[in-house]
Amino acid sequence: MQEKVKSGSRNVAIVGPYLSGKTTLLESLLFVTGAISRKGSCKEGNTVGDSSTEARARNMSVEVSAASTKYEDTNFTFIDCPGNVEFAQETYNALIGVDAAIVVCEPANDRVLTLAPLFKFLDDWEIPHIIFVNKMDRANNHVIEVLNALKTVSSRPLVPHQYPIMQGEALTGFIDLVSEQAYLYHSGAPAQQIPLPEELKAEERAAREDMLEALADFDDHLLEKLLEDIEPPQEEILKDLKLELGADLVVPVFFGVAEQDYGVRPLLEALIQEAPEPETTAQRRQLGQNVNTPIAQVLKTYYTPQGGKISLVRVWRGTLTDGMVLNGVRAGGIYRLTGQQQKLLRKAEAGEIVALSRLDNIYTGDTLSIDKESVKELPKAESLRPVYALAIAPEHRKDEVKLSSAIGKLLEEDPSLAWEQHGDTHEVILWGQGEIHLQVALDRLRRKYNLPMSTHMPQVAYKETIRKPVDSIHGRYKHQSGGHGQFGDVYLDIKPLPRGEGFNFKQTIVGGVVPKQYIPGVETGVREFLSNGPLGFPVVDVAVTLTNGSYHSVDSSEQAFKQAARAAMQTGMPKCKPTLLEPVLQVKVNTPSEFTSKVLQLLSGRRGQILGYEAVGNWQGWDSITAYLPKAEMQDFIVELRSQTLGVGSFSWEYDHLQEVPDKLADRVLAMNGDGNGNSNGNGK
């Protein structure tokens, strides 16, 4: 059976660097297409895109937001994505479900690098995208310079689609490079056609040639025409634009002023004429077969303030109907979203992006179907590794029981968060992508779950070891309190072990001087002592051997031998030169190569040990640096890394080993944590 798809629709993500004007562009798209009758503004905090409390409080998008509208018989669903790098996971999760993306940027040559990670994601996933150079009311760089700067960060060739008409630094109109017709913008009305300005003819011709040459690189027929100096027909240019944009081979460039709706109608026209239809996208993802069994994918999960769950899904195949059971869960209802407004639908067809309610135990990225076993899981965006942590605790102790369920929901909404209860420090650690990201998460905990939290910097999970062996350390426990007493008596050898070997316990008792049944007590006593050594931290890489001892036939017990072993450890360990150890991570930093030397300095300044660096294989102009970095130096590493690299540097990490803390630093740590002689160290001694 031939599948019925909605060809008159487009799903388009609006992406781009922080504050480039994405939410403003969405507002303009909705206004121009009549979905809203009055435009909100970011300053007043009343836009459709930034409708959540957390977004309004910060004047920035902190999660994706969907809005549907219609223009010239085409149904559009736009997804406004956050630009701040700390919310990149939101953008990536949504991007895998769209047919095309509009990359909104500013005409600022010195900041084009901020687009590089986004372009990389779009090209890795081959997502067709158009550039919209916004804020052309304040363009202090010439358009050609802007194009040239953009070309340095895009691996795909850029194709200028328009030539802007400027008055000083402000955009007043454009020449469409396909039709070679010129238009003048008017506030609140469609652009008016004007004769091609004489003084721009040469520049327009050059830009058009640039466009045609880029297109001809993928079309021999067009190339032949250009070589023979034959003017190609408009249909051929449009056909090439559509084919080559659809395959993510070229990137058309438009110019505009979202605040004044300039350039917004041409953008809509281009999306209709040139962006791929939903079924084309489905076919490219091998989901276009003539099968009607529905397949959908979750692009985002929301919890409403009332606790209801909403999953934003892309329908890749078939039709979703009201009350359908997907992955074993009956969906509560199908809705079309515009910001926080929901419109109930009876069904959603292939190619639509809609919201489903009450999909319990279904997560962002999941593939949905009526028969999960027979459907292959669709690829999902890679999860970003958390790079910034805070220790958190409920402000009110009574809230502790609510915490894990609230954090569970928080993580469902935002998969780039993570949490752990640290085994050594017992702190609850919330992990995320940066300071703002965690503050937004904490705001949500307070507002949605009524869970105000206090925070502090997480403690470093220091450990300690010893440098020197000692032999035959005596420990005795003798207690007489009426009845029968307590007696245990041991001699222990204590020895350092190579790094990473942990702990081992042996005994070399001969002649039963310590009877077998008491030996486990000795081991327990040693272990208990080592959980909190002389410096106040868990002790590792130590071997303890029970060599000798004595017992009393009535008064000895396992408990008494445990106490005796503790006493021996208490005496022996301070003689073994206890040393502080710190966790060391292996980090891999990605940075544009122009910042590599700065990043190397940054790492060395934080006691990092550089292991090497090399060019990133499939990312021109980027380096990858590998280094060991003490965990104590990681806390705000991401903050500095971003500030040194225009915000685009990133790193991943994993725990690698423990190493001795340099003496001076160890003194400082011990002074802050107590001196191990009974003062508090936060480790529960």
Ligand SMILES: Nc1nc2c(ncn2[C@@H]2O[C@H](COP(=O)(O)OP(=O)(O)OP(=O)(O)O)[C@@H](O)[C@H]2O)c(=O)[nH]1
């Ligand atoms: N001059 C000028 N300012 C604009 C234009 N478009 C947006 N802005 C302003 O730029 C700022 C950021 O706009 P937003 O639409 O919130 O940007 P955004 O890209 O959605 O921001 P994030 O999603 O937080 O990255 C606001 O102050 C807007 O008023 C424009 O065309 N010209």
